[in-house]
Amino acid sequence: MPSSESPRISPAPEQGTALSSRVGYVEDVAPGHGTLPPRAWYAASDAPSLSLNGRWRFRLSPTADAEDDAFAAPGYDAENWARVSVPGHWVLQGHGTPVYTNHLYPFPVDPPRVPTENPTGDHLYVFDLPADWPDRAAGGGTVLRFDGVESCARVWLNGTDLGEFKGSRLPHEFAAGHLLKPSGNVLAVRVHQWSAGSYLEDQDQWWLPGIFRDVTLLHRPAGAVLDFFVHASYDHTTGEGTLRVDSDVDGRVTVPGLGVDVATGEPVTVPVRPWTAETPVLYDGVLATAGERVPLRIGFRTVELADGLIKVNGKAVLFKGVNRHEWHPETGRALDLETMREDVLLMKRHNVNAVRTSHYPPHPAFLDLCDEYGLWVVDECDLETHGFVEQDWRDNPVDDDRWTPALLDRAARMVERDKNHPCVVVWSLGNEAGTGRGLTAMAEWIRDRDPSRLVHYEGDIDSRDTDMYSRMYASHAEVESIGRGLDGGTRKRRRLPFILCEYGHAMGNGPGGLADYQRIFEAYDRLQGGFVWEWIDHGIQDERHGYAYGGDFGEELHDGNFVCDGLLFPDRAPSPGLVEYKKVIEPVRIEGSGADGTVRITNAHDFADLSALAFLWSYQLDGESVDAGALPVPELAAGESADVKLPPLPAGTRGAEGGWTVRAVLAADAAWAPKGHEVAWAQLPVTERTVPKVSATARPVSRDGVITLGPGVFEARTGTLRTVGGVEVTGLRLDVWRAPTDNDEGASWQDGLRYGPAWRTYGLHRMRHRLDAVEVGDNALTVRTRVAPAARETGLTTVYHWTCDGARLKLAVSVVPEGDWSVPLPRLGVRFGLAGSADRVRWFGGGPGEAYPDSRSAAVLGRWESTVDALQTPYVRPQENGARADVRWAEIGGLRVEGDPEFWFTARRWTSEHLDEAAHRTDLVPGHAVWVNLDHGQHGIGSQSCGPGPLPQYVLRAEPARFSFVFTKTS
Ligand code: GAL
Secondary structure (H helix, E strand, O other): OOHHHOOOOOOOOOOOOOOOHHHHHHHOOOOEEOOOOOOOOOOOOOOOEEEOOEEEEEEEEEEOOOOOHHHHOOOOOOOOOEEEEEOOOHHHOOOOOOEEEOOOOOOOOOOOOOOOEEEEEEEEEEEOOOOOOOOHHHOOEEEEEEOOEEOEEEEEEOOEEEEEEEOOOOOEEEEOHHHOOOOOEEEEEEEEOOOHHHHHEOOOEEEOOEEOOOEEEEEEOOOOOOOEEEEEEEEOOOOEEEEEEEEOOOEEEEEHHHOEEEEOOOOEEEEOOOEOOOOEOOEEEEEEEOOOEEEEEEOOOOEEEEOOEEEEOOEEOOEEEEEOOOOEOOOEOOOOHHHHHHHHHHHHHOOOOEEEOOOOOOOHHHHHHHHHHOOEEEEEOOOEOHHHHHHOOOOOHHHOHHHHHHHHHHHHHHHHHHOOOOOEEEEEOOOOOOOOHHHHHHHHHHHHHOOOOEEEOOOOOOOOOOOOEEEEOOOHHHHHHHHOOOOOOOHHHHOOOEEEEEEOOOOOOOOOOHHHHHHHHHHOOOEEEEEEOOOEOOOEEEOOOEEEOOOOOOOOOOOHHHHOOOOEOOOOOEOHHHHHHHHHOOOEEEEOOOOOOEEEEEEOOOOOOHHHEEEEEEEEEOOEEEEEEEOOOOOOOOOOEEEEEOOOOOOOOOOOOEEEEEEEEEOOOOOOOOOOOEEEEEEEEEEOOOOOOOOOOOOOEEEOOEEEEOOEEEEOOOOOEEEEOOEEOEEEEEEOOOOOOHHHHOOOOOOOOOHHHHHHHHOOOOEEEEEEEEEEOOOOEEEEEEEEEOOOOOEEEEEEEEEEOOOOEEEEEEEEEEOOOOOOOOEEEEEEEEEOOOOEEEEEEEEOOOOOOOOOOOOEEEEEEEEHHHHOOOOOOOOOOOOEEEEEEEEEOOEEEEEEEEEEEEEEOOOHHHHHHOOOHHHOOOOOEEEEEEEEEEOOOOOOOOOOOOOHHHOOOOOOEEEEEEEEEOO
């Protein structure tokens, strides 16, 4: 269907709106009027264009109708107006403030009415045409394009009202040529923060009004390209691609690399290399009409639903995806090209192969990058009406025919804009909009316009309108039962593949449980992977708080730091969650026991062979590499495995803990990472660690109020450790508290036990330590205590047993729970303070980053060094962080600690209590001590800030436990 038949914009404002007719369009359910039909977007052609981005004059009014439209007339004096950057959001440029809500509308729900308080930004830009701009006599015209304006804009050019539009993250074009003059053109844009369109844009994000994407003037020469649709399919049985470019304006299509030169509308079949996210082969071509040459980047690929699976080029794909909102901590959803590229490169470098553009079509340049570097894209429409859930979905616009033209307009603007991208394999109708006829109409329109892609919508639980069963935050057990086909559901749904369009809620520390999900995805064909929620924290750079989140701007309704739930910190530094995800989804599996001298390599790509990778081995003894080399691995095809022989064990390995590390790295520079970039790795242990043995030969001596045991000095009355070899140690005792993570806190709507609140109710943040006995024996100092919260009868009987061989001081801790412990423990270990001068940390264990029981896949066993500050993970809302896993020994502040068994190591310049109190990182003030936690156990992390909690195997139950540490002074 040519774009001229796309749903047209209803010109007539709805009856019955109460705003003055001058601004009646604001509350009109119609998408707008005066705009041109939607069409394919392309960055450049040989037709001239002029960017109107820049510093615009700006005036903010409190209501939609506070000012008349005199400002739009040429000659209006706006000299005393402020200036803002376009693209930009005025609330991030000193005018008004941002508002964050998850699903609550920050205004009364009375569709399509909006509040009288409706911040309205008048924008003015005066521009000249470049000297070589074709004059009118040359024919053709000029189009004025807005790529994104939130939420409703009215546009005047040289005093003439062009029309108005809604649909914030979608392009809108006006015919403008007849109004242009060589110089002094006045473009006036009135932008209203709230409009009927706001009801359709209730995504979980900041409300950020403004002209936040490019504004461009496009010359349209006579005979220019109008709309065109590149159909480029691939037949995997023949290895041939078929290209047909339908164009509203006839012309020719050339693809020199394929020897193609055909008329528009004419199919041509040639041998090609197909496009996939793993092998993003693009052929450069040109669409030439009488008046314009448009460059094409053509990727041949066929998407289909076959055998109940999502297949591309005949093969089922496994999505290892992320949900990406557009975000920059200074400019909000106004992103420059470099930021978009950084996102794509970071994704590729972390083994991510798919993006869901939650929850609106991104800046179109992002899709060019996905074509180029290779990412599967689920392109989602700018539609969410989640706030209607508060009234049981009554009056939901998606089930009210009056809104259907607006919904179809959004669907068309997305599909027409993005249809020529090979990366887009699935259209998504929107997010969390309930159910209704409007959605069905969108799905039908999309299928009719573009049968070459699949349709997604998570809210369609019966999959009536969709090609896949999609859910968010389903538990591991449920996903597994869906994999087994035991989930029931409608007949249609039972035959469809499954994706988790959101899972692994990456809010704060976490998510935990990703590896467990991945194992399930890989075990069942029907499960085609998922998309972690979400890519980046939407923290706003802020002088007061470092990064601001909901509530920091005095919003009366807000959802706090729920807006900071990404795998990247706001500055795009990868969080441990992303490093974990990279490991979990690596496209090569390296497995084996290490001891038998072979390693099994599996190519877990869906398409690519292993020719891009080189394999390396190294052998470590006690965490230090003693030998290394290249490992020849056959160029396995996707899905194949091979057993590869490792070299003979290096000599002299006795007595030390030893093992192989095998890594797959890029063999040559790739477009997205340099040669040597690590793609996958595994460690295969060979010889076991010898745990420290301390024979209890030294005698405790009690004199002058102190007890001395080898290098240890204790207070005689309390048995409290004071110094080890002269190094001061304060407050060493059992510790069970951690500053609850966002995932510990859980979401208010969760049914299950929410650990953070339960721990506080139980009083685990205010444990009391009762001293029962200090026993000085022949070869040991034993301190007996009971550790318990006020107001509870439960407790932990805790015995500290100190022994020494003359040089090394050993602490054996035994913990026996008493009473009915119905909550797990946050952590179990000891903590103590060292002098604040302690800074350098060395350890042998998991690293370099943090790890927790269900987020530890990426911890590499080795020797690591850090500073105390660098051990901290900068979660936007402070919370437990920074533990290093499987630590054999650690050195800090002049002390060396060895554990039996291995322990979790944490060190910070504040206590867990301070960490817990802090709302922002700027609240964390270093104290006089460095607090060290040596933990025998840590509770898992899970994903309960929106999804399921930790799996049972990661729950730290209060059970009898024994663990020990050996302290020595470092030299
Ligand atoms: C989902 C929603 C997302 C986001 C997420 C929680 O329900 O689709 O937009 O709100 O939960 O962070």
